[in-house]
Amino acid sequence: MAIGDIIVGVDIGTTKIATVVGEVNNFEQIETICSTSYKCSGLKKGKIINEEEISLSLEKTIKDAEDETNLKINSAYVTIPGKYVTIVQNSITKDAKDKYAGISIRDVQNAIMQVKDIEIPEGKTLIDIVPDKVILDNGTVVTDPVGNLSSSFTISAQIILADKEYVRQLNNIFKKAGLEIDGIVPTTLAERNLILDKNELHDNIAIIDVGAENTDVGVFEGSTYVYTNSIPVGGENITNDIALVLNIEKEEADKLKRQYGLALKSFIDNDNDIILNTCKDNNKNKIIKSSELIEIIEARIEDMFLIINKDLNNQGIKSRINNVILTGQGIVNISKSDVAGKINLNIPVKISTGRLIGTTRPAYRTAYALVRYIASRPFTKTVSSSIDTKSSENIFKNILERIKEFFYS
Numbered sequence: 001m002a003i004g005d006i007i008v009g010v011d012i013g014t015t016k017i018a019t020v021v022g023e024v025n026n027f028e029q030i031e032t033i034c035s036t037s038y039k040c041s042g043l044k045k046g047k048i049i050n051e052e053e054i055s056l057s058l059e060k061t062i063k064d065a066e067d068e069t070n071l072k073i074n075s076a077y078v079t080i081p082g083k084y085v086t087i088v089q090n091s092i093t094k095d096a097k098d099k100y101a102g103i104s105i106r107d108v109q110n111a112i113m114q115v116k117d118i119e120i121p122e123g124k125t126l127i128d129i130v131p132d133k134v135i136l137d138n139g140t141v142v143t144d145p146v147g148n149l150s151s152s153f154t155i156s157a158q159i160i161l162a163d164k165e166y167v168r169q170l171n172n173i174f175k176k177a178g179l180e181i182d183g184i185v186p187t188t189l190a191e192r193n194l195i196l197d198k199n200e201l202h203d204n205i206a207i208i209d210v211g212a213e214n215t216d217v218g219v220f221e222g223s224t225y226v227y228t229n230s231i232p233v234g235g236e237n238i239t240n241d242i243a244l245v246l247n248i249e250k251e252e253a254d255k256l257k258r259q260y261g262l263a264l265k266s267f268i269d270n271d272n273d274i275i276l277n278t279c280k281d282n283n284k285n286k287i288i289k290s291s292e293l294i295e296i297i298e299a300r301i302e303d304m305f306l307i308i309n310k311d312l313n314n315q316g317i318k319s320r321i322n323n324v325i326l327t328g329q330g331i332v333n334i335s336k337s338d339v340a341g342k343i344n345l346n347i348p349v350k351i352s353t354g355r356l357i358g359t360t361r362p363a364y365r366t367a368y369a370l371v372r373y374i375a376s377r378p379f380t381k382t383v384s385s386s387i388d389t390k391s392s393e394n395i396f397k398n399i400l401e402r403i404k405e406f407f408y409s
Contacts, residue, residue, distance in 0.1 A: 003028065008065070008076035009370035011187075012054060012173075014043050014212040014236070018364045019061040019076070021069055022371035030375040035364045036064040045232035046081040046214040048169045055176035062177065075180040077374055078170060079187045079366055082216045082228035084163040086124060089224070090115050091156035099151040108146060111155045118159055125167055127184040128160035132224050158225045160186065185370055186228050188218020193376060194369040195327050195352045204322045208308065208341070209366075210330035212236045217308055219317055227315055233304045235330025241300050242293065249278035256293055261333050263301045263340040265294045301337060305344035324349040329362055 021034040040057035042050035136150040243253035312318035341349035
């Protein structure tokens with residue numbers, strides 16, 4: 001990364017598309033210079049249902065960002081929900097060509113080109129390679145092996161695969177908006193460095209990011225990305241449940257959720273009366289107890305955690321998780337959701353809004369996290385007005401070029 005480099009991150013959500021433009025400042029830190037968003041309903045429960053609508057909304061956010069920054073944006077990075085992602089762990093041991101001269105750049109290049117050689121399942125495509133660690137012949141773990149006097153070395157990496165159809169849809173969306181994709185990053189991988197503190201970065205952690213209609217789960221064992229998935233449940237489900245059970249308008253249901261949001265009925269201090277203003281029953285101004293409302297919220301949150309718990313158990317990784325970090329706009333405003341999580345998952349749960357205070361608004365959290373994540377990787381290719389759009393290079397080729405630079409940028 002060089003001073004003045006620009007990185008553009010895009011997050012496609014259920015209700016909006018968020019774009020963040022970051023620039024490397026004089027202290028070689030990423031600084032947000034612009035954040036834009038535009039409403040969009042082309043994504044439903046994590047599925048792309050309307051490419052045209054998403055493309056138009058993306059084009060709008062990019063145009064607004066260009067107007068605000070006076071840049072010409074040709075390409076961007078974009079997040080992908082966990083349900084479309086498969087993580088394959090792989091490693092390879094290579095001999096240094098000249099053990100007396102030390103490990104060379106060419107040795108590392110060859111190792112990286114070979115570590116990606118796995119059998120890719122039907123319907124999947126490679127979107128990233130995340131080198132995890134390098135171990136020298138004496139057992140020493142290093143981040144940069146070049147120049148080390150070691151007769152051999154082992155590189156371990158996570159090979160990130162994605163559903164080919166979803167990637168095709170993303171390419172279509174960006175192409176229609178006049179953009180290219182620099183890279184596709186799983187949501188929880190992008191968020192890790194933003195929402196975890198220094199101690200948590202070395203722990204076995206599960207991140208649960210609750211959105212409007214989709215909840216992403218990512219599991220990390222230290223720096224190793226172990227698993228990700230997403231379930232079609234989010235904050236909107238709670239709103240819909242309230243509207244359905246109480247027979248009121250959705251707008252009022254959302255307002256009640258925000259005003260009385262509590263994940264566990266046992267924590268109610270005062271069981272107050274609530275007047276329903278839009279009740280469709282014969283009694284227009286129906287009165288209920290707050291406990292009735294909380295009971296609806298509690299049931300949906302319990303259901304969400306139980307689905308996640310079952311998935312983690314099915315993957316055989318639940319017992320290895322020490323802590324859970326709960327984040328996302330779909331749940332952070334619901335009090336005691338961390339306690340509900342601990343009860344249903346039987347793992348300590350902490351709510352985190354990320355290191356965003358004074359930095360950027362929660363609506364842009366994931367897009368901002370994506371920009372920071374890309375900036376933290378030494379092989380980053382940046383996007384700026386001074387860089388022409390690459391001719392129709394495919395994502396796979398871009399990945400290999402970026403990975404080649406990992407150890408010697």
